[in-house]
Amino acid sequence: MIPIVGSIPMMLFYTKIEKFGMALSGGQKQRVAIASAIAAGAELLLFDEPTSGLDYAHMEKVGKLLRQLADSGSTVLVSTHDPEFIEQCCDHTLRIKNGRVV
Numbered sequence: 001m002i003p004i005v006g007s008i009p010m011m012l013f014y015t016k017i018e019k020f021g022m023a024l025s026g027g028q029k030q031r032v033a034i035a036s037a038i039a040a041g042a043e044l045l046l047f048d049e050p051t052s053g054l055d056y057a058h059m060e061k062v063g064k065l066l067r068q069l070a071d072s073g074s075t076v077l078v079s080t081h082d083p084e085f086i087e088q089c090c091d092h093t094l095r096i097k098n099g100r101v102v
Contacts, residue, residue, distance in 0.1 A: 026053030034062065044075045051085050063088035 024032065030053055037045050047066070051059040059082070067089040070076045080086060086093060095102050 027055070027058055030054060030062075031058070034065070038069070043073070044077070045069060046077045046079075048079045049081070050078060051080065051082050056084075059085055060088065 030050060034047070034050060037047070045066075050062055050066070054062060063085055066076050066078065070089075070091070078085075078090065
């Protein structure tokens with residue numbers, strides 16, 4: 001498992017957030033949610049559209065972090081429509097079309 005102290009600053013991308021939750025941008029909320037999942041120390045991490053609202057640079061950072069989490073022994077499951085994100089950080093894919101695995 002990646003040490004929490006090193007993960008959370010990386011996850012927040014060195015962005016100083018001094019706002020209340022409702023005042024955060026969509027991208028900031030995504031990063032805080034991911035940092036919260038890491039801080040919980042769970043061995044299984046589930047992410048639903050973790051790059052929603054993020055620009056390409058931040059999408060890459062999220063992909064690298066999820067890859068590091070997987071490499072450190074965490075099981076990381078991601079639901080996404082983002083093919084670039086899938087290419088960057090996923091080992092296995094499962095495609096669902098019209099409610100069926102294809």
